[in-house]
Amino acid sequence: MTELRDKNGLTEEEYLCAYRPGDYEKPSVAVDMVIFTAMAEENENYRKLPEKELKILLIKRGGHPYLGSWALPGGFVEPDETTEQAAARELEEETGIKDIYLEQLYTFSDPGRDPRTWVMSCSYIALVDSSKLDVKAGDDADRAEWFSIEFEQEEKSTSSINGVFERVTDFSLTLVGGSERISAKVRRTSRRSNKGSENRFTIVDRGNLAFDHAMIITSALLRLRGKVEYTDIALNLVPEYFTLTELQQVYEIILGKKLIKAPFRRKYAYLADPTDKITSDAGHRPSKLFRRRWM
Numbered sequence: 525m526t527e528l529r530d531k532n533g534l535t536e537e538e539y540l541c542a543y544r545p546g547d548y549e550k551p552s553v554a555v556d557m558v559i560f561t562a563m564a565e566e567n568e569n570y571r572k573l574p575e576k577e578l579k580i581l582l583i584k585r586g587g588h589p590y591l592g593s594w595a596l597p598g599g600f601v602e603p604d605e606t607t608e609q610a611a612a613r614e615l616e617e618e619t620g621i622k623d624i625y626l627e628q629l630y631t632f633s634d635p636g637r638d639p640r641t642w643v644m645s646c647s648y649i650a651l652v653d654s655s656k657l658d659v660k661a662g663d664d665a666d667r668a669e670w671f672s673i674e675f676e677q678e679e680k681s682t683s684s685i686n687g688v689f690e691r692v693t694d695f696s697l698t699l700v701g702g703s704e705r706i707s708a709k710v711r712r713t714s715r716r717s718n719k720g721s722e723n724r725f726t727i728v729d730r731g732n733l734a735f736d737h738a739m740i741i742t743s744a745l746l747r748l749r750g751k752v753e754y755t756d757i758a759l760n761l762v763p764e765y766f767t768l769t770e771l772q773q774v775y776e777i778i779l780g781k782k783l784i785k786a787p788f789r790r791k792y793a794y795l796a797d798p799t800d801k802i803t804s805d806a807g808h809r810p811s812k813l814f815r816r817r818w819m
Contacts, residue, residue, distance in 0.1 A: 551642040555611045556598035556737065558629065558647060558744035559619060561654040562761040562774050563670065576770070578777040579670040580699065580741065581618065589639045590734035594706060596741070597668070598645070607646040615650050618668065625651040625760035629744055637736045647740050649747065651760035671701035675745050675780060689716045694728065695742045706731045708738035752778045756795050756816070765801055765813040768793065
């Protein structure tokens with residue numbers, strides 16, 4: 525069989541022998557982990573069920589750049605691993621757990637996102653059961669901390685010019701952990717026309733968050749809110765056995781609003797199977813425990 529040759533008369537083997545990778549500038553590739561969990565708040569009234577909070581894991585940077593700023597856990601992809609493998613490795617190193625829900629978010633590739641060099645970040649969302657966590661700071665971090673999340677959005681303007689519809693929305697992000705309080709703002713500019721659509725995020729105020737991590741966190745929260753309505757993603761934030769009230773609390777902290785009990789159960793109870801177990805917390809009326817129904 526005659527070997528195929530390109531326009532320069534080279535076979536594939538000849539082409540590869542002559543190929544010089546150094547002719548093209550290469551970016552470094554990193555993974556950043558947006559790790560969410562649902563934690564119960566401390567409650568002095570033992571007769572009242574503890575409320576849950578949506579929390580995110582951040583690490584305080586112990587080196588340049590952004591020394592002393594807070595950042596998402598992450599690191600560089602090793603030559604012998606995929607981005608998925610790197611994300612799973614970083615997750616286990618930072619939280620002490622593995623084999624949990626992991627989903628790719630976006631690739632953030634702005635050439636100016638890292639002051640060191642051209643670094644592309646492949647970001648991932650992880651949802652973990654807080655009862656299984658063993659959080660520890662990595663080598664380049666002073667400490668790791670869980671932060672509660674306040675997330676609000678405000679539509680700034682809308683316009684339509686020559687068939688192009690544009691909407692500008694600001695997202696305010698407040699993260700509170702221990703004595704730390706971080707405030708950041710991210711703007712989304714959405715454009716729609718008969719030729720397609722585009723969403724562009726920019727950081728208005730990064731606060732004390734390193735790199736473009738305010739943008740990554742905002743994107744992750746929007747993804748989580750969107751998917752919770754039509755998937756069983758929320759069940760990754762409850763323990764193996766849970767009450768329907770606990771499940772409703774998880775939906776409420778993700779969506780940022782209170783839900784009415786009866787409609788919630790009509791819509792989402794199919795996600796869980798009842799068991800013969802009941803709660804045994806002192807001071808609370810026993811409740812039936814459920815398990816995730818695998819579809």
